[in-house]
């Protein structure tokens with residue numbers, strides 16, 4: 058498994074994501090207030106914070122679901138904050154949702170193939186009639202789907218209906234389907250929510266392998282501080298819609314304002330963990346909360 062911060066070959070067509078002064082309001086509630094951060098190409102960037110901090114709102118802005126009242130989100134020459142969600146796949150941005158949104162009766166392969174819909178020239182009608190171009194294309198896409206399934210250790214389950222898979226496997230299918238769109242930027246909304254320790258460990262490994270193997274950027278929104286600390290290259294911490302910290306995992310974990318925010322929320326940061334993490338340094342994969 059490649060450690061966070063390890064040198065990787067970043068794909069040359071991956072631009073930074075620049076979030077600049079983003080504000081989102083819901084009536085009288087300001088869910089995000091002038092939030093800025095930059096996601097460097099080929100990094101794993103986590104957005105964390107206690108309940109109600111604004112994480113989901115930020116995820117929805119990044120994926121074009123919510124419009125920002127102020128500010129902007131740049132991805133190379135594109136403005137993510139101005140794009141409709143169905144258009145973002147076309148510029149190489151893929152999302153995997155917290156709640157599994159798969160077709161339970163269909164096989165893993167069929168679900169993954171849906172991720173390649175926008176890449177098919179022949180279109181679904183031709184594919185349905187098995188016209189020659191569709192058949193040729195189908196073979197190529199099938200091979201890529203099998204490759205991505207292998208990458209996420211789903212190769213032996215390609216023909217299994219998604220509905221009978223374990224929760225952890227279903228979450229990996231969700232991520233694999235996002236990868237099937239061939240993204241330059243992968244957005245993950247709480248990828249380990251509801252997982253047990255072993256499933257969490259496998260998902261964390263998969264995310265590190267995605268970054269290392271594909272050289273793409275990954276932004277993940279996460280509640281579980283321990284998981285993020287051992288995985289992310291950089292962390293942005295939100296609290297009550299404001300950015301309260303931005304830095305390496307070790308830096309943010311020892312930040313007094315972050316500790317206060319998490320302690321105040323009754324959430325899972327432990328000050329002794331913070332001290333240990335600070336001592337261990339940012340590049341260690343042995344920070345608390347995560348098997349190495």
Ligand SMILES: Nc1ncnc2c1ncn2[C@@H]1O[C@H](COP(=O)(O)OP(=O)(O)OP(=O)(O)O)[C@@H](O)[C@H]1O
Nearest residue numbers: 083086088106107108109110111112113114115280
């Ligand atoms: N659609 C909405 N309408 C009104 N208020 C909203 C809406 N979505 C979020 N909010 C409010 O915006 C703030 C930020 O919420 P958000 O869901 O982004 O936080 P979060 O960090 O994802 O929280 P959690 O960890 O609990 O999911 C909260 O005060 C929330 O109540």
